[in-house]
Amino acid sequence: MIRVLIADDEPMIRAGVRAVLATDPDIEVVAEAVDGHDAVELVRRHRPAVAVLDIRMPGINGIEAAAEIHHTVPATSVIMLTTFGEDDYILQALGGGAAGFLIKSGEPEELITGIRAVADGAAYLSPKVIAHLAATGVGTLAGRRSAARHRVAALTAREREVLAFVGSGLSNGQIARRLHVVEGTVKAHVSSILASLGVDNRAAAAVVAHEAGIIPPQPSEP
Known part of the structure; x- marks a missing residue:
């Protein structure tokens, strides 16, 4: 409940x-x-x-x-x-x-x-x-997208993949099932992503993912 x-x-x-x-x-x-x-x-x-x-x-x-x-x-x-x-x-x-x-x-x-x-x-x-x-957010759209892509480019390929799923609204468990890894591995990736992006939480990271344009199509959850 x-x-x-x-x-x-x-x-x-x-x-x-x-x-x-x-x-x-x-x-x-x-x-x-x-x-x-x-x-x-x-x-x-x-x-x-x-x-x-x-x-x-x-x-x-x-x-x-x-x-x-x-x-x-x-x-x-x-x-x-x-x-x-x-x-x-x-x-x-x-x-x-x-x-x-x-x-x-x-x-x-x-x-x-x-x-x-x-x-x-x-x-x-x-x-x-x-x-x-x-x-309508702060700054020009092109400027924010460019800044977001620059921040995302500093991540590893796996971190970018995890960030895209975070931006899609998936939990650590759901991401782990998508990537066929244990949930603890995803949690470690998310912590590293937040630190690299300089944000405090998943919602802020999701905004960066959306501005960077890395959100993939969302398959149905098994």
Whole structure:
């Protein structure tokens, strides 16, 4: 069972998220919060596998709450709910340890997919988030792509392969099955990749992978 906390100051958003998650028998909503302070306290109390946080909330915002959760309850993965026009917040959240980003207006199935992915230790970035960042993010698109490719070029061939799968939203276990290696080997590769790219988490590495254009087609999971 994947235990989830929902944090949003809008009752209709919380109700909508709760209704979507209720369609999956393997997901249980264990708590709801209306601001960042409540979210952090409830995560400490309930220790959910995933916390779904709105970026803009009263008290402390979702970015600050995500960073506090990442620091004090690292076993809880954080997904940020965002709307278009919050690009700077998304980039800040990447540095704060968020593992996933979803658009509030996205498809309901994507919410469940994202929660399952980050609960399994993967990073999940909505394709709409990636496309929007690519079109309107900091710096020129060509400049960011060039910088990302330069960073990726410093990796070994195997690390680039692993990074591509990280960018596709696969967990260490799923990557290990793709490459026919043990999971510990993938974990070591991911640690080396994060250090080489100078990023703190898988979500930030996934953004680099997308900007570098190395994401492969995604075969179905056996």
